[in-house]
Amino acid sequence: MDVTICGGLAVVETSLIRLLWPHHEVGVDSPYGIFTRHAWTIFLAQYLALKYYRIFLYHKYFSPLRHVPGPTNNHFFLGQTINLLKAETPTTLYVQWMKQFPDAPFIRYLSIANTEVLVPNNINAHKEVLQTQCYSFSKSKFFLRIVREVAGHGLILMEGDEHRAHRKMLGGSFSLQNIRKLEPIFKEKAKDICRFFEETIKNSNGMTGSFDCTNTFSKAILDIMGSAILGVDLNYVKPGEVHDQRQDGVAGRKQNGLRDRCTFHEAYDLFFSPGTVGKLLLFMNGWVPTRWLPLEANREFLSAMDWLNEVLTTIIRDRYRVIRAAMQDGTYEQKDSRDFVTFVVEESIRGGTAQMIGEKEFLGHILEFMAAGHDTSANMLSWSCYIMATNHSIQDRLREEIGSLSAEPSFVEMDKLPYLENFVKEALRMYSPSTTYHREANHDLTIEGIHIPKGTPLDLCPSVTHSNPTIWGADADSADPTRWEHLNAQQASPYAFEAFSNGPRICIGKQFAQFEIKTILVEMVRNYRFLTVEHPFKVENPGFTLRPGGLEVRIEKI
Numbered sequence: 001m002d003v004t005i006c007g008g009l010a011v012v013e014t015s016l017i018r019l020l021w022p023h024h025e026v027g028v029d030s031p032y033g034i035f036t037r038h039a040w041t042i043f044l045a046q047y048l049a050l051k052y053y054r055i056f057l058y059h060k061y062f063s064p065l066r067h068v069p070g071p072t073n074n075h076f077f078l079g080q081t082i083n084l085l086k087a088e089t090p091t092t093l094y095v096q097w098m099k100q101f102p103d104a105p106f107i108r109y110l111s112i113a114n115t116e117v118l119v120p121n122n123i124n125a126h127k128e129v130l131q132t133q134c135y136s137f138s139k140s141k142f143f144l145r146i147v148r149e150v151a152g153h154g155l156i157l158m159e160g161d162e163h164r165a166h167r168k169m170l171g172g173s174f175s176l177q178n179i180r181k182l183e184p185i186f187k188e189k190a191k192d193i194c195r196f197f198e199e200t201i202k203n204s205n206g207m208t209g210s211f212d213c214t215n216t217f218s219k220a221i222l223d224i225m226g227s228a229i230l231g232v233d234l235n236y237v238k239p240g241e242v243h244d245q246r247q248d249g250v251a252g253r254k255q256n257g258l259r260d261r262c263t264f265h266e267a268y269d270l271f272f273s274p275g276t277v278g279k280l281l282l283f284m285n286g287w288v289p290t291r292w293l294p295l296e297a298n299r300e301f302l303s304a305m306d307w308l309n310e311v312l313t314t315i316i317r318d319r320y321r322v323i324r325a326a327m328q329d330g331t332y333e334q335k336d337s338r339d340f341v342t343f344v345v346e347e348s349i350r351g352g353t354a355q356m357i358g359e360k361e362f363l364g365h366i367l368e369f370m371a372a373g374h375d376t377s378a379n380m381l382s383w384s385c386y387i388m389a390t391n392h393s394i395q396d397r398l399r400e401e402i403g404s405l406s407a408e409p410s411f412v413e414m415d416k417l418p419y420l421e422n423f424v425k426e427a428l429r430m431y432s433p434s435t436t437y438h439r440e441a442n443h444d445l446t447i448e449g450i451h452i453p454k455g456t457p458l459d460l461c462p463s464v465t466h467s468n469p470t471i472w473g474a475d476a477d478s479a480d481p482t483r484w485e486h487l488n489a490q491q492a493s494p495y496a497f498e499a500f501s502n503g504p505r506i507c508i509g510k511q512f513a514q515f516e517i518k519t520i521l522v523e524m525v526r527n528y529r530f531l532t533v534e535h536p537f538k539v540e541n542p543g544f545t546l547r548p549g550g551l552e553v554r555i556e557k558i
């Protein structure tokens with residue numbers, strides 16, 4: 001863009017000089033000659049001047065956003081980038097800024113090259129961006145560059161009409177009616193987690209045992225996603241069984257080299273919790289392409305991504321083949337509980353709602369569901385254990401309520417428990433698994449009196465409204481599920497609670513996640529007591545999810 005401007009300027013200047021000195025000889029000493037001889041130097045000088053203006057002057061003296069409040073302890077070129085990376089968690093600074101300016105509709109911070117980023121801060125700003133003017137924003141370029149790598153072209157990356165159409169096509173598979181049919185999958189995995197706890201205690205002192213929350217729930221949720229989305233048994237959390245993870249999803253299939261060693265768990269661990277170099281490359285890739293660099297972290301990443309694409313494509317093709325053949329033979333029996341892949345394949349063969357989904361989008365949707373629904377739900381469960389281990393009264397009340405359920409409660413029964421419902425909301429409010437989601441203004445627009453120029457990036461951070469004391473009161477920072485029993489008008493606004501986002505792009509897996517989380521919580525809490533957090537742990541930063549790395553909780557059987 002700046003190169004085009006400076007190139008255009010050079011052409012205009014050349015024409016002007018020829019116009020002003022038309023009769024002069026066009027020799028080396030004429031103004032035209034001098035100008036053309038130094039054209040590159042002049043172009044470079046103009047380019048640097050423009051860059052200087054954009055990077056160092058614009059945000060200070062000219063931007064319409066310059067009066068929006070925000071942090072001032074900026075690095076001269078990187079703004080808040082280093083501070084954000086060094087913060088305790090990915091949301092710490094956003095919350096700190098909100099507390100400094102609790103009533104401001106937006107907060108402005110500077111990022112790399114002093115790019116201005118807006119953070120919607122009050123309820124109305126969230127409502128405008130997520131609901132009223134949702135399609136005036138698209139996913140930011142920074143976000144696209146990072147996420148496209150692991151998410152393919154699915155719902156998360158679609159915009160405008162394409163997004164609306166696919167949301168409609170996928171609606172059926174995520175309807176409450178269809179999700180209820182997944183009950184046996186959620187229940188079986190909840191039982192597997194408890195069997196794993198039992199074994200952990202047996203292998204410890206026989207009375208109590210401690211488990212790594214992030215690792216355990218990450219595997220358990222991946223198992224659920226395998227069954228509910230792919231229709232494939234992954235069995236990462238099944239104590240006592242030996243499972244050849246190399247054959248995940250593709251029976252009898254072996255691959256060469258690194259791919260041979262890859263599993264779903266390894267692949268997703270690499271995406272969500274890479275090592276320091278991997279993390280740096282992942283986030284730098286949002287600014288400048290880094291995947292071509294000949295580094296081990298890149299090789300591992302690309303290889304895992306290749307593996308994942310290949311395995312998922314095979315699953316889709318195999319499912320089409322098997323279902324189509326059975327339908328043609330007249331032997332196909334539709335099961336009551338259908339995974340997402342089967343649902344879409346059935347629908348598309350029959351000419352139902354999903355028939356317009358091509359293979360590329362199908363793969364993109366699956367990649368996204370696996371990515372979006374995996375770490376978020378796993379982290380939510382980890383933080384739930386943290387709350388219970390550090391607030392025994394909350395845990396006791398939850399157990400008391402769960403005690404009223406039948407031995408094999410249906411989801412309808414579980415869904416009627418008010419304290420469980422409030423506990424889930426409170427855990428999501430306190431520790432929103434989704435740390436930030438990103439947008440960019442498609443055109444100039446004004447929200448809450450702030451003129452937002454086209455192209456302005458926005459970071460939406462659920463913790464900003466979740467921790468705002470002007471919304472949630474002075475005790476906003478402490479866990480209290482009972483606060484949901486008596487909400488005032490502000491707290492009752494859907495935009496005060498942003499864990500699943502809001503508006504047309506609200507999380508499509510919200511009901512799936514709530515159902516899954518409640519089923520697992522009920523089984524765990526009725527069978528195990530969460531005693532203590534074993535040792536200090538670190539929330540991983542940077543991260544798209546709030547991942548309590550190394551959170552270990554001690555449990556005992558009830």
Ligand code: HEM
Binds near residue numbers: 372377504505509
């Ligand atoms: C506790 C669990 C979960 C949380 C906290 C969560 C949170 C979110 C948030 C905040 C968004 C909005 C992101 C944005 O606008 O950029 C989102 C979108 C999305 N989520 Fe979830 N999610 C969870 C579970 C799931 C599950 C289980 C699935 C799939 C099975 C899923 C699939 C998606 C998809 C496909 C989108 C994109 C929707 C669209 O753009 O129309 N999520 N989620």
